Amino acid sequence: MxxxxxxxxxxxxxxxxxxxxxxxxxxxxxxxxxxxxxxxxxxxxxxxxxxxxxxxxxxxxxxxxxxxxxxxxxxxxxxxxxxxxxxxxxxxxxxxxxxxxxxxxxxxxxxxxxxxxxxxxxxxxxxxxxxxxxxxxxxxxxxxxxxxxxxxxxxxxxxxxxxxxxxxxxxxxxxxxxxxxxxxxxxxxxxxxxxxxxxxxxxxxxxxxxxxxxxxxxxxxxxxxxxxxxxxxxxxxxxxxxxxxxxxxxxxxxxxxxxxxxxxxxxxxxxxxxxxxxxxxxxxxxxxxxxxxxxxxxxxxxxxxxxxxxxxxxxxxxxxxxxxxxxxxxxxxxxxxxxxxxxxxxxxxxxxxxxxxLSPSDRIIGKLIESLMCNFSFSIADLRRTFGSQVDHLQIEAAAITAEEKDMIDFDGDLFLVKSAARPFVRTIASRFDRYLPTNKARHSTAV
Missing domain, CATH: 3.80.30.20 (tm_1862 like domain)
Incomplete structure (x- = not known):
């Protein structure tokens, strides 16, 4: 890379x-x-x-x-x-x-x-x-x-x-x-x-x-x-x-x-x-x-x-x-x-x-991020079965992130999948969904 x-x-x-x-x-x-x-x-x-x-x-x-x-x-x-x-x-x-x-x-x-x-x-x-x-x-x-x-x-x-x-x-x-x-x-x-x-x-x-x-x-x-x-x-x-x-x-x-x-x-x-x-x-x-x-x-x-x-x-x-x-x-x-x-x-x-x-939104994003960290993917349909229509906005958000990171992600409208070469950076990809990170003043270690 x-x-x-x-x-x-x-x-x-x-x-x-x-x-x-x-x-x-x-x-x-x-x-x-x-x-x-x-x-x-x-x-x-x-x-x-x-x-x-x-x-x-x-x-x-x-x-x-x-x-x-x-x-x-x-x-x-x-x-x-x-x-x-x-x-x-x-x-x-x-x-x-x-x-x-x-x-x-x-x-x-x-x-x-x-x-x-x-x-x-x-x-x-x-x-x-x-x-x-x-x-x-x-x-x-x-x-x-x-x-x-x-x-x-x-x-x-x-x-x-x-x-x-x-x-x-x-x-x-x-x-x-x-x-x-x-x-x-x-x-x-x-x-x-x-x-x-x-x-x-x-x-x-x-x-x-x-x-x-x-x-x-x-x-x-x-x-x-x-x-x-x-x-x-x-x-x-x-x-x-x-x-x-x-x-x-x-x-x-x-x-x-x-x-x-x-x-x-x-x-x-x-x-x-x-x-x-x-x-x-x-x-x-x-x-x-x-x-x-x-x-x-x-x-x-x-x-x-x-x-x-x-x-x-x-x-x-x-x-x-x-x-x-x-x-x-x-x-x-x-x-x-x-x-x-x-x-x-x-x-x-x-x-x-x-x-x-935890708020309802926290539970949704938490489940999404856990799925990324464990499976390098998440499914809009799976999230919808658990949380209902509250997840609908994630389809638009996932598409926007994919458009910016074409080399890293595949998204077919349901399955959001981190490509094999990008898996070492899944923490960075997960952070794109983190609602709190922009206001987080804490310092973190490198993602690699």
């Missing part, structure tokens, strides 16, 4: 794990609003849970998550007490005892939690919810602190999927991002997870890191594929030091340029496809037996704050500091500061600090 086109389509835009995106959340949605929304959910439908653990043994300089480094366990223990109290508060606000169809532990690093506390969390969740026997329970694993007794505890908890951060196995790149993690160390944890019976393994790889080249990425992918994980996520590093101050420790002069990032993404995707992985969405790859591949093939793959998922629950309850929940009425986010979060829980209230109530 010509450099001018690359510059145009790789402009900074949101990642669209929600619509509207998080910068538009506001403090007009509080714990009272959230409690009411929970109480209005359908008691006969399952919910899913996201639990955030905002602690790490060592802070990686590339990290864009809400987390902090701790050297003692006391702050973690205090936080877990608050987390268990929040679980009880959220369950109490729901109409009736609810089934749980999916649980995701993210961070930070959930593997900072000691085995006894992992067992305690499971008991607390069991006391508040009915966790389905086939519930998918995914846990983000840091191979550097994943002791065998912790992996055994997560297996007792019911973990069905483990997601391991790899980033890049090149030692120079690892030093540049303050994350030293050998291939042998990672492979040992993958083998240990399989030994305790975890059936699905995901590896996260980043491109666009400091000192990284297409060749270091190629070697990293070769090593990752040699472990035959069920999924591999190939993400673009988001350099946002204005949001994450610790990223300022990375020398910007060592970051790959836009053309290099595009080459890394393209070559990495081709390498994974050659290794037998099916490309899903903008950054996920899975083997043909993985349930995400099956969901994508049947049009049931979803996108939420954890990325691509098979989770079909209409209510996602976020638990823990900074966690975001998604309900039919809108989005809610807990207090970001751990101290503020704990104070709110101890006061006996849900910890919502901001959110967004």
């Amino acid at each position: 010509l450099t001018s086109s690359l510059i145009r389509y790789a402009q900074p835009v949101p990642r669209y794990t929600s619509y509207p995106t998080a910068p538009h959340f506001h403090d007009g949605i509080d714990h009272v609003s959230y409690a009411r929304w929970l109480g209005e959910t359908d008691p006969h439908k399952p919910v899913s849970l996201y639990l955030h653990v905002p602690f790490c043994d060592r802070l990686c300089w590339f990290c864009g998550c809400h987390t902090k480094q701790v050297r003692r366990y006391d702050p973690i223990a205090d936080y877990l007490d608050a987390l268990e109290a929040e679980i009880a508060l959220a369950a109490k606000a729901l109409p009736g005892r609810r089934h749980v169809s999916a649980i995701h532990f993210g961070g930070g690093s959930p593997t900072v939690i000691e085995p006894d506390d992992i067992d305690s969390l499971r008991r607390k969740l069991d006391s508040a919810f009915d966790i389905d026997p086939d519930c998918e329970i995914s846990v983000e694993i840091d191979p550097r602190n994943a002791r065998p007794d912790k992996l055994e505890a997560w297996h007792r908890f019911g973990m069905t999927r483990a997601s391991l951060g790899v980033q890049d196995f090149d030692s120079d790149v690892q030093r540049a991002i303050n994350r030293l993690q050998s291939f042998e160390q990672t492979r040992a944890v993958v083998e240990a997870l399989r030994d305790v019976g975890v059936g699905s393994i995901n590896l996260d790889i980043l491109y666009g890191l400091p000192l990284q080249t297409t060749e270091t990425l190629r070697r990293t992918i070769d090593l990752a594929v040699s472990m035959r994980p069920n999924r591999i996520a190939l993400f673009g590093y988001a350099h946002v030091p204005w949001m994450k101050k610790h990223q300022s420790l990375i020398d910007q002069n060592t970051l790959p340029g836009l053309a290099e990032r595009f080459d890394m993404a393209s070559f990495g995707a081709a390498q994974l496809a050659e290794a037998g992985y099916i490309p899903l969405g903008i950054d996920h790859f899975a083997d043909e037996k993985d349930n995400l591949s099956a969901a994508a093939a049947t049009g049931k793959m979803r996108r939420n704050f954890q990325g691509y998922t098979t989770d079909e629950a209409e209510t996602l309850i976020g638990l823990g500091a900074s966690s975001i929940g998604n309900l039919p009425q809108g989005y809610v986010q807990n207090a970001v500061s751990v101290g503020d979060y704990i104070r709110r829980v101890r006061a006996g209230a849900l910890t919502t600090s901001r959110g967004f109530a």
Whole structure:
């Protein structure tokens, strides 16, 4: 693709794990609003849970998550007490005892939690919810602190999927991002997870890191594929030091340029496809037996704050500091500061600090953008079946966008389809339908 086109389509835009995106959340949605929304959910439908653990043994300089480094366990223990109290508060606000169809532990690093506390969390969740026997329970694993007794505890908890951060196995790149993690160390944890019976393994790889080249990425992918994980996520590093101050420790002069990032993404995707992985969405790859591949093939793959998922629950309850929940009425986010979060829980209230109530138009555009991000297409007819005549104006809008982007899009009056060569830029295309982006003062990472 010509450099001018690359510059145009790789402009900074949101990642669209929600619509509207998080910068538009506001403090007009509080714990009272959230409690009411929970109480209005359908008691006969399952919910899913996201639990955030905002602690790490060592802070990686590339990290864009809400987390902090701790050297003692006391702050973690205090936080877990608050987390268990929040679980009880959220369950109490729901109409009736609810089934749980999916649980995701993210961070930070959930593997900072000691085995006894992992067992305690499971008991607390069991006391508040009915966790389905086939519930998918995914846990983000840091191979550097994943002791065998912790992996055994997560297996007792019911973990069905483990997601391991790899980033890049090149030692120079690892030093540049303050994350030293050998291939042998990672492979040992993958083998240990399989030994305790975890059936699905995901590896996260980043491109666009400091000192990284297409060749270091190629070697990293070769090593990752040699472990035959069920999924591999190939993400673009988001350099946002204005949001994450610790990223300022990375020398910007060592970051790959836009053309290099595009080459890394393209070559990495081709390498994974050659290794037998099916490309899903903008950054996920899975083997043909993985349930995400099956969901994508049947049009049931979803996108939420954890990325691509098979989770079909209409209510996602976020638990823990900074966690975001998604309900039919809108989005809610807990207090970001751990101290503020704990104070709110101890006061006996849900910890919502901001959110967004969805309008009918928001739901339509949100569905359209999710379809683009998952399927690289949307159908006017499908939207009309769900939303009625409210979508009629989109036919005119889609035609106008297609006229401007003939090289990127096909549109026959119903199916709006992003062409294969343009799929790396689907975030930019989705942004053309974003009603809030023109007023959004937030800064975003590049679309490639």
